Amino acid sequence: MLFSLSLSSLLNIFYCVLVISGLSGLLFLYPRIPLRYVNIHIGIVSLPPLVALFALINTKAKGIFGPWHLDSIAWLLAFFVLFLGLIIQRFSVRYLMGDHSYRKYFILFTFTTGAASLAWLSDDLRLMAICWGVTLIGLISLIRLNRGWKVAHEAATISGRLFALSWIAIVLAIIWLSHVTGQWQLSSALKDGSLAHLDSWEKTGINLLLILGVMIPAAQWPFQRWLLESVVAPTPVSAIMHAGLVNAGGIVLTRFSPIFNGDIAQIILLILASISVLIGTGISLVQVDYKRQLVGSTIAQMGFMLIQCALGAYSAAIFHLVFHGLFKATLFLQAGSLVPRLEKSTHGRKNISYSWTVVGYILAILVGASFWLKDMGNGYQLISALIIGWSLSVSWKQLVAFGEGSIDRIAGLLFLGGFTILYLIIHNYLYGWLPVNVYHGNQLSMAILIFIICFLFVCSIIGRWVVQHRSSVYFTVIYLWLVRLGEAQPKAVESHPNYLKFLSQGGNK
Known part of the structure; x- marks a missing residue:
């Protein structure tokens, strides 16, 4: 059978x-x-x-x-x-x-x-x-x-140099770990008995090499340049890079989680990933090119995934990378079907219900808080509560507060309720199915978690203030800096691709 x-x-x-x-x-x-x-x-x-x-x-x-x-x-x-x-x-x-x-x-x-x-x-x-x-x-x-195409060659050269650095860092971490533990099998090297041979400085050194090795393929600051240059690659290639390669950081840290837990390297990764979330979000907001918007989104999403790893929420990181990969691949494969359309801006609607918006914020806080209160000492639970609360507030605003009339709002409520229930069912099923408990080790203290949350919340408030004061000097400086940060180098840009002359020769050659 x-x-x-x-x-x-x-x-x-x-x-x-x-x-x-x-x-x-x-x-x-x-x-x-x-x-x-x-x-x-x-x-x-x-x-x-x-x-x-x-x-x-x-x-x-x-x-x-x-x-x-x-x-x-x-x-x-x-x-x-x-x-x-x-x-x-x-x-x-x-x-x-x-x-x-x-x-x-x-x-x-x-x-x-x-x-x-x-x-x-x-x-x-x-x-x-x-x-x-x-x-x-x-x-x-x-x-x-x-x-x-010289531009593609230049992008491949930049990516190759950074990939080589990333691979060397991971190889050095592997050799170091194997030399100290005497094991080439990952499962054996990460047992408590093997890890007991590691001094604290050796553990920190291996973790720093792992961080360097995973931040580069994840296009995290200050190594995001390769992903910005690689937008010249064919759209299917971009799809596999954004949906597959960049997710490797979460996989590596999950596999090496027993050695990565409870070390100062977690704090370093947390800081760098938080910076990447802010930079990636800013790039996606100021760029007008669709693929560069997706690049900024990927940088931010991978930063959030690495934050989950730094907090010890490895199961959340696995869920994130899978769902992000499916979502981002879909966006890239649909890139060619985008057609400019004249649509009403939601900011210009006169029937926006601010009372419904406030209700949505209150509901999001209550749902997130109730989810967190199930296990207040668990960093994974806190991160999940933030995701659910934030997603609920954004979805409520788009589906309910911006609804045109009672029918739209009722439909939005039904859709939002059904999607929330479906998410909780899938989440609970996968969480119980995957052997993620093996990867939950020493998590960061609650004080550090709250500090990071407050830091991201303050940055969000500052960003909202800057957007609402677009005539200020601060807005101009930040806007131009993000535009410059999201642009490719001059030698990686070509007005008329020479490779197009090969299209007429067909694919047989």
């Missing part, structure tokens, strides 16, 4: 379908293979995520087997990466048709997503580092896909 497959059998099937997918991509490189073979390739590529999904729901597919750490999170991330890769490759079949590097794109994409899935399934630190390095090389190659 299929449901009685052992862990070794599932692994063998997973390896086989990954290898077959890679061979299919290599076969598509052969010029005599017709372009319509790409549809067969997409069908083959759909097999690995199906196997990963089956392993995810199969209780017998969990455990440590050789160099692999196969828990629910590992299979979830493998399925997530491979499923996103499948959707984006399917989208690219027509989107990139006629591109000079059409054939090369699919093999690079297949190898990149396959290597990423193996990286998060790995328990051997050496294998994890190798697979992650292959993933970074694949992404650089995808950015440089159009070799005739």
Whole structure:
């Protein structure tokens, strides 16, 4: 029976379908293979995520087997990466048709997503580092896909230098940890007995290397430049970068959480991630280019995800990266369908109900507070309460307070209530299903949590004041600074892309 497959059998099937997918991509490189073979390739590529999904729901597919750490999170991330890769490759079949590097794109994409899935399934630190390095090389190659475009080459060069620094930092952390603990298996190296060999300064040093290694792919300040430059990459490549690569920081910190908990490195990460949230939000507000708006949004979202890791809320970070990946991939794949429309600005409506707005704020505070009061000493609970309260206040304002008439407001109330109930059901289900309790260690003190919350709240008030005083000098200075921060370097901008002349040559060459 299929449901009685052992862990070794599932692994063998997973390896086989990954290898077959890679061979299919290599076969598509052969010029005599017709372009319509790409549809067969997409069908083959759909097999690995199906196997990963089956392993995810199969209780017998969990455990440590050789160099692999196969828990629910590992299979979830493998399925997530491979499923996103499948959707984006399917989208690219027509989107990139006629591109000079059409054939090369699919093999690079297949190898990149396959290597990423193996990286998060790995328990051997050496294998994890190798697979992650292959993933970074694949992404650089995808950015440089159009070799005739100097701008893409420049963006790939900038990304490559920063990715190399990130990879070296993670490799040094792995070597340091293995040298002290005498273990190359991640599960063994992070046991209490192994970690007891670490001095406090060694623990801090390893954590700082991990922070450097995860902040770069997450495009956090001051390393956000590579993501700003990479907007010149084809939209499907941007989709996998924003939906997959930038999420690696939360995955790495979750895997290394036993060593990362209870260290001053958490405070450092908390400060840098908070700054990134503010900068990313500002960039998304001042930029007029759609892809740069998404870049700013990604920087802010990844900053918030790293804040969750710094607070010890690793389960919240996993949920965040999965939902953010799906959401951001959808936005990028729909970028071409955006058409300027003349719409009424909600700020100009005369029927805005300020009483309904106040009711929404009060309701958001009550719901968030009640959620937090369930476990006041838990940082995860506090972060979840903030997310729920803030999301409820924003949604209430858009769906209810801005409603035109009673019918609109009633519909908004029904939709908001149904969505809130659905979110709580999904959240509770996933929280109980994933083995996240393993990753909950020593969390930051409540005083630090409250300080960070107050800091973000004060920054929000200052931002609102600046927006309401647009004629002030402060607004002009901040606005121009954010515009400059969100723009690419001059050599990474080209008015007329030279690579467009290859489009007429078709995808056969």
